[in-house]
Amino acid sequence: MASNQKYMIGGAKMTDSVLPAVAGPPRLWSVPMAGEARFSWDYGSDRERLLALYQKGKDRQWDSTTRISWDLAVDPSDVLGTPDEQMGIYGSRQWDKLGPAGRLTLRQHAAAWEFSQFLHGEQGAVVCAARIVESVPDMDSKFYAATQVMDEARHVEIFSRFLGEKIGLDYPINPSLQSLLGDALTDARWDMPYVAMQVLIEGLALAAFGVLRDRTTKPLPRQILAYIMQDEARHVAFGRMALRDYYPQLSRAEVADREDFIIEGCYLMRDRFRMSEVWERLGYDVGECLAYMDKGPRTRAFRSHLFSRIVPCVRDIGLWSPRVQSAFADMGVLDMASRDLDQVLRADEDAAERIDAEKREFAARRAEVAAATADGSGEA
Numbered sequence: 001m002a003s004n005q006k007y008m009i010g011g012a013k014m015t016d017s018v019l020p021a022v023a024g025p026p027r028l029w030s031v032p033m034a035g036e037a038r039f040s041w042d043y044g045s046d047r048e049r050l051l052a053l054y055q056k057g058k059d060r061q062w063d064s065t066t067r068i069s070w071d072l073a074v075d076p077s078d079v080l081g082t083p084d085e086q087m088g089i090y091g092s093r094q095w096d097k098l099g100p101a102g103r104l105t106l107r108q109h110a111a112a113w114e115f116s117q118f119l120h121g122e123q124g125a126v127v128c129a130a131r132i133v134e135s136v137p138d139m140d141s142k143f144y145a146a147t148q149v150m151d152e153a154r155h156v157e158i159f160s161r162f163l164g165e166k167i168g169l170d171y172p173i174n175p176s177l178q179s180l181l182g183d184a185l186t187d188a189r190w191d192m193p194y195v196a197m198q199v200l201i202e203g204l205a206l207a208a209f210g211v212l213r214d215r216t217t218k219p220l221p222r223q224i225l226a227y228i229m230q231d232e233a234r235h236v237a238f239g240r241m242a243l244r245d246y247y248p249q250l251s252r253a254e255v256a257d258r259e260d261f262i263i264e265g266c267y268l269m270r271d272r273f274r275m276s277e278v279w280e281r282l283g284y285d286v287g288e289c290l291a292y293m294d295k296g297p298r299t300r301a302f303r304s305h306l307f308s309r310i311v312p313c314v315r316d317i318g319l320w321s322p323r324v325q326s327a328f329a330d331m332g333v334l335d336m337a338s339r340d341l342d343q344v345l346r347a348d349e350d351a352a353e354r355i356d357a358e359k360r361e362f363a364a365r366r367a368e369v370a371a372a373t374a375d376g377s378g379e380a
Contacts, residue, residue, distance in 0.1 A: 029178070033131065035188035040139045050140045050241050057147035057234055064158045067227060069359070072220040074166035077104035079111035081217035088275060088299060092292040094284050106282065112169035113278045118209075119159035120173040121201055124181040125152040125235075128197035135190040136242070144238050151231040158224055166220070171277055176268040177201070183261070191246060195258060198239020199317070200265045203309035206232045206348060208273070211305050213351065223355055230352035233345040236309060240341070243317040259319050263327045266310065270303055270331055304333055309344060311336035 084103065087110065089095045098106065129152055132145040163170050184196030206229060213225040247255060279289040293299045311328055314320065315337050328334040 029173075031182055031185045033185050035131075035135050035190065037134045038137045038190070040137060040142070043139055047138075047140050047241075047245075050144060050238070053234060053238055053241070054140065054144040054147065057144055057151070060230065060234075061147070061150065062154075062227070064154055064161075064227075067356075068158065068223050069220060070161070070165075072218075074218065074220055076111075076167050076169075077108045079108070079115075079167060079218065080212060080215065080221055082215050086215065086298065088293045088296070089279075089284075089289050090298070091296075092289065094279075094289055094292070106278075108167065108169060109278050109282060110275065112163065112167050113171045113275055114208075114212075114273075115159055115163050115167065116171040117174050117177060117272070118205065119156060119163060119170075121177060121205055122152055122155040122159060124177070124201065125197055126156060128181070128184060128193040129235075131185065131193045132190075135193075137190065141238075141242055148235055148238065151235070155228050155231070158228065162221075162224060171281075174272055174277070176272045180265050180268050183265075191243060191258075192261070194239045194243055195261060196265065198235055199243070199313050200262070200269055200310060202232055202235050202239070203313055204269045204272070204306050206236060207306045207308045207310075210308075210348065211302065226352045226355050229348045233348040236313060236341075237345055240313050240316055247318045255319065256321070256323075259321055259324050262314055262319050262324060266307070266327065266331065269306070269310075273302065273306070300332065303331070304336070307331070307333035307336050308339060309341065312339045312341040312344075316341060 084090055087095070087106065095103075126149060129145050129148040133142050133149065136142055136145065180196055180200065184193045209225045209229050209232070213222055213229065216222050216225075247258070250258075274290055274293055276286055276290060279286045307328070311333055314324065325334060325337075328337070
């Protein structure tokens with residue numbers, strides 16, 4: 001993998017504001033991309049499943065300003081409404097040293113870090129999806145990837161607004177995530193953005209979103225996560241279809257090279273949620289916090305959930321050698337291979353529809369109450 005030192009965010013220090021843009025050096029990261037732009041003059045296609053996914057991508061475009069209830073209040077120190085027991089260092093010596101105010105500060109910073117990583121990952125997805133449009137050789141894949149660019153832009157808009165308006169803090173991109181993005185974008189092979197983004201980053205994001213969606217008691221983050229997951233489920237399905245068709249055509253050496261990328265990328269993703277940037281910013285003992293998290297049951301359980309989409313997808317696209325299985329066993333996630341990925345992705349999409357139905361039902365009841373109140377006032 002590429003050295004993390006190669007990728008710097010303009011040498012700039014992140015500040016405590018997402019919107020508007022901060023003064024000083026621009027927070028930019030320039031990546032020299034390799035590879036070719038490919039045109040196809042074959043406009044026909046017999047891949048009906050991929051074209052059906054493209055149609056679904058067109059049908060399910062949505063506007064975040066109207067679908068999401070932005071008027072819902074969010075307490076920055078209790079963004080998700082989850083109990084203290086779900087904090088990564090709960091029960092540690094560092095946790096016991098914190099008073100009530102310190103624990104509220106930690107909760108705000110933890111949420112800011114988490115949603116900042118979601119934001120940075122979504123921007124990476126915009127660039128990777130655009131790269132797929134440019135470099136993938138077949139036209140039907142270009143069609144779908146173009147809809148994904150719009151999806152990912154919407155996700156960047158949503159997470160940026162949520163951080164700026166509701167949390168009030170942000171964090172720089174995690175080095176593990178940045179390294180994986182850099183490797184995908186500097187590789188000339190057209191399938192590598194698929195592997196990095198559609199399989200690893202999107203697969204892990206879907207799982208992380210799902211854990212938070214199911215744990216949160218707050219309606220606004222629940223809406224945001226469920227609606228974005230509806231899009232991301234299609235994206236993972238897209239990468240799975242494209243790569244499952246392509247990898248049987250490669251030589252054993254070419255497949256082994258992709259497997260190396262998967263293995264190293266999964267170790268990077270496993271370590272992505274250790275929040276070392278939070279412990280450092282708050283002045284905690286970073287080594288002590290990381291050691292506690294690494295051995296804690298909450299972190300192990302969370303990591304297992306994180307691979308619930310990645311492992312079955314890797315199996316399905318054919319990168320399933322004994323080396324890959326051994327790496328997943330070492331991470332404690334090999335049992336995820338038996339999960340039915342189609343069923344998991346359908347559930348991810350259905351959750352958003354349930355929230356829309358709940359909102360419609362609530363609006364209808366509110367309208368009934370308003371009408372009854374008006375009738376009663378008129379009779380009086």
